[in-house]
Amino acid sequence: MYHYLKTILSQFLDLIPERKIYNDDYVKELDRHTRIIQIPGSIIGVFGMLGFAFDTDAKLHPEFPELFYFRIGYSLFCFSYIVFIFYNHFKNKFSSWEGLTWAYLTYAYLLFTAAYYTGRIADDAPYVSGYQMLVMILPFLPLPRKTLFFYYPISILLFFISVIVYKPDLSTAAASYSMQNLAISYVLGIFSGLIMERYRFHSFLNHKLIINKNEEVTKTVEEIQTLKSQQDGDYFLTSLLLEPLLGHETDGNALNIDTIVNQYKKFKFRSKEYQLGGDYVSVYNLILQGKRYKAFINGDAMGKSIQGAGGAIVLGAVYNSIVIRSKMDPTSSNRSPERWLHDCYLDLQKIFETFDGAMLVSAVLGLLEESTGTLYFINLEHPWVILYRDGKARFIEDEIHYYKLGVMEVPTNRFISVFQMQKGDKIICGSDGKDDLVISESGRYREINEDQNLILNCLEESDGDIKNVISILKTKGKFSDDLSLISLEYKLGSFTKPGVYWKEAKKFIKLKQYSKALDVLLSYNSALEISIKELKYITRLYEKEGVLLKAMEYASLALENFPSDTRWMFHTSVLYKRLYSIYKSKSFLEESQELSERVRLRQPSNIGNLVHLADVCRLSGDKDRFVYILKQIEILEPDNSKLIELREKT
DSSP states (O other), rough: HHHHHHHHHHHHTOHHHHHHHHHHHHHHHHHHHHHHHHHHHHHHHHHHHHHIIIIIHHHHHHOOHHHHHHHHHHHHHHHHHHHHHHHHHHHOOOOOOSTHHHHHHHHHHHHHHHHHHHHTTTHHHHHHHHHHHHHHGGGGOOOTHHHHHHHHHHHHHHHHHHHHOOOOOSSSSHHHHHHHHHHHHHHHHHHHHHHHHHHHHHHHOOOOOOOHHHHHHHHHHHHHTTTTTTTTTHHHHHHHHHHOOOOOOOSSSSSSEEEEEEOSEEEETTEEEEOOOOOEEEEEEETTTTEEEEEEEEEEESSSSHHHHHHHHHHHHHHHHHHHHHOHHHHHSSSOHHHHHHHHHHHHHHHHHTTSSSSSSSEEEEEEEETOEEEEEEESSSOEEEEEETTTTESOOOOOSSSTTOSOOSSSSOOEEEEEOTTTEEEEOOGGGGGGGEEEETTTTTEEETTTTTTHHHHHHHHTTTHHHHOOOOOOOOOOSSSEEEEEEEEEEOOOOTTTTHHHHHHHHHHOOOOHHHHHTTSSGGGGOOOOHHHHHHHHHHHTTTEEEEEEEEHHHHHHHHOOHHHHHHHHHHHHHHHHHOOOOOOHHHHHHHHHHHHHHTTOOOHHHHHHHHHHHHHOOOOHHHHHHHHHHHOOOOOOOHHHHHHHHH
């Protein structure tokens, strides 16, 4: 029983070993947070009590002049702290009396004195309510959780002492109600304080672990550079670093996933053969906004053997940390797939920029939604992505818009590519090792394959099986570089086709009998029987009828099942803005902005969407974003008539 209770208490109080390990660093982080809020907090403290001191208290409790001194004392205390802080900043002095000490003292003064004085007039419900607010402030302050267990008992003791000494009339219904609420506020303060402090600590811990991980990566790369002159033993150690970073979460019924990594450098260590190179492949499960995705990456780091392996290790370590953070952090996992890919690219780019061009990596970053087969990807100067469909292979790209990771210049016209897969489709990504085949050799002369369509022919010959492609490529020539391939086959059924009511509804639409057409399309027993095309028509028919809430419901359902339709995403975003204009609900405006931002990540030069997004930002009060979008419109179309209208609305 004792161990059972101990386990429950340990889980409730989050008594994990990391709290002792990182306690000093955590306290320093809290001190940094309180130093940020100490000046605005002191300013609020100076003026926050003056209205009560000079007006309210004198009217409501003229028999209690001590309230005036309590409030004026707090204002003077905060003012003194402001002078003290600015003096230290002027002298460039670091004082331990700032930060956490400031928070301890100011809140202790406020809570303890308020507890005593409120106890004296505990029969005054409004003043007790004000004290409840002070009690509930503590969970929101960046203080160690031990503060809860010190400050609350002391304040309760002072409150009871004051009640005993001054004997306020607590027999009234209002007083009893206030005391119950005060007790509840203490209970809520303790529980919410523990919850918020747990979230605060784990956010700090995640950040700390990522920093430690990046430090380990930097240390690993430095170690790799010192091992360049060593032979097989050194290569073996390096391969051990890379192997754990290769993700293989290929489970699930929606997809068949195959990966191949064939590094060019082969070596033996203790009678076993190993390989080492700069190619990298990983696949992970990821949940974004409640939907399951496969997050995948295929990368090719610059350099041969150990140099390339260094880049692959950095790529793998950083990408793994991004995925882990996305799985652990609710905020990170609440992003759209477009935003997640964009942020992932920026995080990787920032890391590789620190190498000043000495380490470059080409890659394809992608997300594949399992339920709909929607593919989102970014190509960073990597060989083009291949689609294998119905026995034929072709590229789904024809140009590259991003530079390699590590190139100091980040392109301004970057965007997220979106492709809709069908049942049986295979998406294949691979490094340039599949193309750089040595066709013939004569002394020092080597003829390298220059036909980029060679891989397409080999895929068709192998029926899309990347494992057989390797043996077929060997018949065409010798490998001269690292080779990696990843194949993602979509297995779920195609989208529902227009059903039995479609033809009848279409006749009514041609006759402009929209109400009858709508009634016909709504005759299906379930929304699952309605095709995407019919969902869109239902949306537009409801719009014609002026029933925008229903239109929004079906528009969202169509987008949910077919998110690759960028035009429909824009249409749905505009529909949400129309709903906002009617109902003035901020949630509609937030949805409109979210969808419009996704469209912008796909089509950054879409003027219509930019104008719409700017107007949404204006309506939501996001002035900085509004100004930024206006500048983008001005760059693309300086003479756009909507630009002038938007400026006039500000």
